[in-house]
Amino acid sequence: MSGGPLAGTTVIELAGIGPGPFAGMMLADMGADVILVERPGHGPIPAEMAHRGKRSIGIDLKRPEGVEVVLRMVERADALIEGFRPGVTERLGIGPDDCWAENPALVYGRVTGWGQHGPLSQAAGHDINYISIAGALAHMGRAGDKPTPAINLVGDFGGGGMLLVVGVLAALIDAKASGRGQVVDAAMVDGAALQMTMIHDLASRGAWTDERGANLLDTGAPFYDSYETSDGGFVSVGALEPKFFRELLAKIGFDGEQLPDQADRNQWAALRRSLAELFASRSRDDWAALLEGTDACVAPVLTMSEASRHRHNIARGAFIDVGGRTQPAPAPRFSRSQAPPPVSLPERGQHARALLDELGLDASEIGNLIEENIVEA
Secondary structure, three states, rough: OOOOOOOOEEEEEEEEEEEEEEEHHHHOOOOEEEEEOOOOOOOOOOOOOHOOOOOEEOOOOOHHHHHHHHHHHHHHHHEEEOOOOOOOOHHHHHHHHHHHHHHOEEEEEEEEEEOOOOOOOOOOOOOOHHHHHOOOHOOOOOOOOOOOOOOOOHHHHHHHHHHHHHHHHHHHHHHHOHHHHOEEEEHHHHHHHHHHHHHHHHHOOOOOOOOOOOOOOOOOOEEEEEEOOOOOOOOEEOOOOHHHHHHHHHHHOHHHHHHHOOOHHHHHHHHHHHHHHHHOOOOOHHEEEEEHHOOOOEOOOHHHHHHHOHHHHHOOOOOOOOEEEEEOOOOOOOOOOOEEEEEEOOOOOOOOOHHHHHHHOOHHHHHHHHHHHOOOO
């Protein structure tokens, strides 16, 4: 089996939380050798799912000898990714200029909430804050209710982690052609705004309003919503197009003449009541058995534990077991160069000795770094 499309690519990841580790995971899933530089600490810590497939070394970045180890690794790396506030790595001595002095072709990937510059760049924040000023959170939720975030998917992972991966891959292509690295500034506020492009397009054509829960995709439309079933479960309905809506009506036993016109917004409330009453008459799994796989665009709303047991996800291998823990499988899939699935979650510092040996340090140097608690192994 191939080592993956990124086989032969080395990425240094300065340990953090959320989008940084997620980006590193995706790069490792695609075959990159991701070296996770963690903070030395006391006692065991649980291995994060996002650390699968990586190699771990604990380095004290507040000591010059630790910084020197990182810069030695930079000489051999293709990219470095980090998620600190702007200016932190510069103060540590491993900022972009420090790294380019050792390796001019290094891609320097940075993921933050507010970005590397701007009046909020030094402020603390979380996903919910970033998607707020990006204009995304205001449109999440039902009519008459407060804005409700989609967990932390839109800012942290879609707008942050995945944006960083896209930027790093693009910069790697450029570095291969130019021989020069660059900074990738992946800001979650930018990424959240970018994901709203289609909604901006709809608004520009008068097909979307600022009123929450009153539009086609924000639970305003009764044919794009979830409905409770007789057993307390839910089904999702996404019959947007007229032909799919007609299929839905035919499958659930409604004559189209019995229901209000799908396109008549003045009749949406009556249509919603009719659909809610019907879906409440049978269990979630009964509806799934009847409608899944048809063009009615209906699916059961599954929990995380249920999703891993769904027949479609099983058929695609959408979930895997790594270190005894069920988790989503690597994606996307590749037809020719799919990397082997990850099999382990590294313990902190697990690969320290091997990584130091690869840098050309002798046994005495390695022993001193470990004994002085500069490197944890």
